[in-house]
Amino acid sequence: MKIPELCLVALVGISGSGKSTFARRHFQPTQVLSSDAFRAMVADDENDQSASSDAFAALHFVAGKRLRAGRLTVVDATNVQAHARKALVDVARDHDVLPVAIVLDVLEEECWARTEARPDRDFARPVLTRQSRDLRRSLKQLKNEGFRHVLVLRGTAAVDAATIEYEKLYNDKRELTGPFDIIGDVHGCLDELVELLGRLGYAVGEDDAVHPEGRTAVFVGDLVDRGPAAPGVLRLVMGMVAAGHALCVAGNHEAKLLRKLRGANVRVAHGLQETLDQLAVSDVDPVPFLDSLIGHYVLDGGRLVVAHAGLKEAYHGRASGRVRAFALYGDTTGETDEYGLPVRYPWATEYRGKAMVVYGHTPVPAAEWVNNTICVDTGCVFGGSLTALRYPERELVSVPARQVYYEPVRPLAPPAPADSGLNLVDVTGRRTLGTPAGRVTVAAENAAAALEVMSRFAVDPRWLVWLPPTMAPATTSRQEGFLEHPVEALGDYAKADVPLVVCQEKHMGSRAVLVVCRSPSAALKRFGITGPGAIYTRTGRPFFPDDAELLDRVRVAAEGIFDELGSDWLVLDAEVLPWSAKAAPLIREQYASVAAAAGAALPAAVSVLSRAAGRGVAVEGLLSRFAARAADVTAYADVYRRYCWPTDGLHGVRLAAFHVLASEGANHARRDHDWHLALADRLVEADPSLFTPTRRLVVDPSSTDGVTAATEWWLDLTASGGEGMVVKPAADAGPSVQPAIKCRGREYLRIIYGPSYTERLDQLRARNLGRKRGLALREHGLGLAALDLLAGGAAPWRVHQLVFAVLACESEPVDPRL
Incomplete structure (x- = not known):
């Protein structure tokens, strides 16, 4: 059985089917959240069914915390009822991970025999029969409930023989460390793309481009629409991706083109007609390629994220509909501006993630860094330029557009303003920071x-x-x-x-x-x-x-x-x-005042004691001590005076x-x-x-x-x-x-x-x-x-x-x- 490395696993099976034994065999103890254990936590009795509501509330809370931190989580409960599974699917969706169901379909008679052998189980046989009936109904609807993977083990032999392998999500390319050349929105500008690749050092052909030093191009999407040569751009990028010389994420224009080519009723606007006309007279079939594009990539050990419209940290390496929607379209407020275009929320100004995020989608006059994110769509099709970011060098390389191919609906706007200071949440409260020490x-x-x-x-x-x-x-x-x-x-x-x-x-x-x-x-x-x-x-x-x-x-x-x-x-x-240039007030108030007071008092005391000694009074010890202190004060004043001289401004x-x-x-x-x-x-x-x-x-x-x-x-x-x-x-x-x-x-x-x-x-x-x-x-x-x-x-x-x-x-x- 293959399951994603990060997912929520729901074990489904009636009491006595061996779910806990299965969980111990295949998962780490910290990965398994048992409903029995949570009942014991809240009621001191794992069999107290009256505590189930509170126990599952606590279990779901802990599951959410684990998934938020990116940790595989397994829920060990019967999960034979739809409402129980729905709560788990909701937790998975809330944290943008895939829900997986592993069903242990073991005969009721065998499960009852195991239950009777356990002294801590005292429910009657009809309870097991009801669970078995619920399980039969569940097998038909798990896919429709939202489980992306449904794995059914029928019988004890299948349960005992099962092994689990972990699969990376398609967006997880952390093993690829680059170096990369991340290229902004091309929009059918083939001549500029060829020129840019050449400037980056690639040997460019009609359907491939190779860098002699093994660099990999990464395209942020929106290869098509508006520009003059969408099929040529597709042919070149498709060839590079197939040869392993490039990666490409989906842009919103690719997603719309794919829906149109598959016969969906989409509004033909924003340059889509140009692409359809160009494809009609070319031999390029982009459907398999467009269908293979994913929303974002996590690269270089998690240090680099590439998405068409950017991606906030909570979505890095996650898989869900809303993650893909954010990657394709960004975060919108639901409003439209005076040009009829969606108003986008400036997520980059609040970004606090460690990974560098490189994206496009919203054209800007020049690429600029905002909180470790950068938009490399510099509006080539609108007469701007085509830009690439060399990673890890953080070097920007651009070529100017040959002409204005498409008039923008909205003038190119500058990027969101860079972070100009601290947010209170960044520095308040107890916090732990990593350092070389x-x-x-x-x-x-x-x-x-x-x-x-x-x-x-x-x-x-x-x-x-x-x-x-x-x-x-x-x-x-x-x-x-x-x-x-x-x-x-x-x-x-x-x-x-x-x-x-x-x-x-x-x-x-x-x-x-x-x-x-x-x-x-x-x-x-x-x-x-x-x-x-x-x-x-x-x-x-x-x-x-x-x-x-x-x-x-x-x-x-x-x-x-x-x-x-x-x-x-x-x-x-x-x-x-x-x-004294900075500490003059301190010197006057703390040091000079002490020296002045002691300089006035101690010589007078020494004089009095000297006269007393001259009259034969036994004050030699006291006189010696005060004389030494007077000398110490003189030395004290000499010390700080050495570090003072007059300055004027x-x-x-x-x-x-x-x-x-x-x-x-x-x-x-x-x-x-x-x-x-x-x-x-x-x-x-x-x-x-x-x-x-x-x-x-x-x-x-x-x-x-x-x-x-x-x-x-x-x-x-x-x-x-x-x-x-x-x-x-x-x-x-x-x-x-x-x-x-x-x-x-x-x-x-x-x-x-x-x-x-x-x-x-x-x-x-x-x-x-x-x-x-x-x-x-x-x-x-x-x-x-x-x-x-x-x-x-x-x-x-x-x-x-x-x-x-x-x-x-x-x-x-x-x-x-x-």
Whole structure:
């Protein structure tokens, strides 16, 4: 017996016919929904017939959930009554899967013998007789009830000998991975089709076209009507499909032509007469080919869906009348416009599926991406162009129409507007997202906190393509007088078997993300917004009230990088200096106020204690402690003052770039750090008054010489006023290794833990780093996933989900000093 891989199987048979045994033999336990089990769930007794109504309501609900998720479902119940089967057919239709009936037609006497042998069955023989009578009636009407497959096993021997094989649905071509050339509505434009195939690299004949590299053409339907050479187009496409060089889905014009050729009474309009006249004088018989066309294909492991009018995610890989209708005609509102044509619902603007959907049907002036969907019908027959999408390259190839073959009833309209931001449902509530580091769960309360920040303070969400992850500190040091030290920082990577690390100067400024576009048109094309780009903080807020001048200087400095990477936009990770450029209010209110208060009080206290000591009062210990604290406060003030200098607008602002994160078609975040820093050096060379260099040292973290060299370098760096260093694997070390570890200088940590923190080192060494390290890995993974999607041209909402999750993770209860 052959059944579809995805279907709803109804086992039909009287009590004792062996349905449960059959189900255990042929299906997984999780695939089988037993009416007895559901009675037990709702009534604690699988024989309580009074609970049947509630039990079947629960069973149908669970069946619907399984079918919605695309899982084979088997219903183990007698199902001998029409109303019981109707409920199952309705569930199957609700989820657009095929209902299958497997009938176990076993003699009543044998079933009664089995029933009498079971102590848990206490109903009388007339019940079985009634079921048997219902089964006899059912055998005649199962097909008419909507079951697409009816498989009858007559007798115990047939039941025992049966085997089950699974068949793919006709639309399931996931094993075909391409590459593909997906061609829009041809409408009888043979010359343009031949030209387009030639431009795509095919060797074109009269009845076949072959690509030397084995590419496959995929036609989105509407091969016929309106244009001058429908038979020639049919001959060529039919030959390509027969030879295995092409696939083709049905268009609404093919469906109508087939009905007409079979004698149905259809309205001859919209170019159908032209096709009928052309076929009348040709030797092309398209009926077998047209009859073989299906509504849509699922290709490349489910990553690509091709349908004539598009297909929403719930219908991918499903089979039903409404799925085919959607694929042929789209989603209409039931209204007509001023041209008498149906008003179509813009399903693409709400599409949230992972699969790329390529379609035609509604002609547009130019193919444009909307939420990972694209319409490639560019109105060739109306004087537009014939367009193909090269997959997986996402490259569009078009040839212009030779002439206007058919005047459109309605002027070509632009595609639906691209998604310009987030939908609330995409980012609220508890959700789990996939990343290279594994699944990351975002708590609902953290999402709410992120939404507050994003909705009130963030830049336009179309610029928000990445947020910097938090960074874990090194293992707490046991070196005398230090809380963080290179010995432990490098030791962390040595334990992870990282062969080389980059010790990189840690600039004391404010982390910033720069999205830089080469031109306003490039920004509009890639991000759906005009402007030079954006510069924003690690919480997504605008960095400066007016950043156009700064972004323009960055654009000029990056001119050579644009060319080298073949991109009209870049995403940079950088530090904005000085710290005071962004943190001036924080410095005044939190740091300077402490220094001022302590600077006034402590010297006065030291003076009083000194005079008391001069009179012979025993205050030496107290005096020593207050004098040390006064020195600590002076050192504390010196630290934060090093990172402050006057700026006037953008004058005096410096940028320390250290990552070129992404460009057109590429996520560079996994590249070696020497590549990133070499590009950063080129920015410094191009504009040394704006960009500042990042000093670094490459060492082996497991060698004594490497640790010694890094320690001496770090001590010199921090002694001259540097904040410290960031240690990173020189090359990508995988998702389980920290992407960066910060090792901050002894003096710098005064502004983190307080002026006199060195008096409490033993207490501070008990700090717990586990949550911070876990958070750093999760946020880094989310960022990598966002950049992967950005480089792959994914719909903006998918990138935003991940970026939003990074900000939501920042609400985790982690010690901010870490």
